[in-house]
Amino acid sequence: MGEVKLIGTHSSFPCARIVWALKLKGIPYEFIKEDLLNKSSLLLEMNPVYKKVPVLLHDNKPVVESLIIIEYIDETWKTNPLLPQDxxxxxxxxxxxxxxxxxxxxxxxxxxxxxxxxxxxxxxxxxxxxxxxxxxxxxxxxxxxxxxxxxxxxxxxxxxxxxxxxxxxxxxxxxxxxxxxxxxxxxxxxxxxxxxxxxxxxxxxxxxxxxxxxxxxxxx
Structure with a gap:
């Protein structure tokens, strides 16, 4: 399965989407809370293009943008599929x-x-x-x-x-x-x-x- 971390904030709905996807899939993860007024070096390193949350780290490889992250989760962990099969x-x-x-x-x-x-x-x-x-x-x-x-x-x-x-x-x-x-x-x-x-x-x-x-x- 690999180590899963999520850089995000609890008040952001794009971050909430990822939390929901992970929970529905039963994937254990670590939540790394980000201060968007004082962005961490980790966030800037893992998302240097947009410098925003959410960022999913899977074995320290970053995936960004909430819609893309959900699809990545769905394709990587096959249980409880989220996207339609047709x-x-x-x-x-x-x-x-x-x-x-x-x-x-x-x-x-x-x-x-x-x-x-x-x-x-x-x-x-x-x-x-x-x-x-x-x-x-x-x-x-x-x-x-x-x-x-x-x-x-x-x-x-x-x-x-x-x-x-x-x-x-x-x-x-x-x-x-x-x-x-x-x-x-x-x-x-x-x-x-x-x-x-x-x-x-x-x-x-x-x-x-x-x-x-x-x-x-x-x-x-």
């Missing part, structure tokens, strides 16, 4: 994962920093609408069993709620997105997920710090 389904899972990181997350962030500006909320909810249609009629995105795309969308279960609190808005309206709202409840009830969620106040503080930092830059 090539088409696997391609679609990758497509929607990219959509989440390139469209859904940024639009939610924009809605938060705009402090509930209507156009930004509409854009974020339009993106969430695609996930609502995708999960409709299913327990998890892959069917009856939690999988790759669930881990990618998993930030919605806690981090989106923190964004809503910081931004003073509501994006995941349970009346507008009933299937996605139900999915969040199914997702966090999985023991490997539930036991790995950070306190909500830590995530709220994480986003509030980011918002305050952007405001300070704007003021200058």
């Amino acid at each position: 090539p088409y389904d696997r391609a679609m899972a990758r497509f929607w994962a990219k959509f989440v990181d390139e469209k859904v997350v940024p639009s939610a962030w924009e809605a938060m920093i705009s402090q509930g500006e209507e156009k930004a909320i509409d854009s974020a909810q339009e993106a969430l609408g695609f996930l609502e249609n995708l999960i409709k009629g299913k327990k998890f995105f892959g069917g009856e069993k939690i999988g790759y795309l669930d881990l990618v969308v998993g930030w919605v279960a806690l981090w989106l709620k923190a964004m809503e609190e910081v931004g003073g808005m509501t994006l995941l309206d349970s009346l507008k997105f009933p299937s996605l709202d139900e999915w969040t409840q199914n997702f966090i009830q999985v023991p490997a997920i539930h036991e790995s969620l950070p306190p909500k106040e830590d995530v709220v503080n994480y986003f509030q710090f980011g918002l305050d930092y952007l405001r300070s830059l704007a003021a200058k």
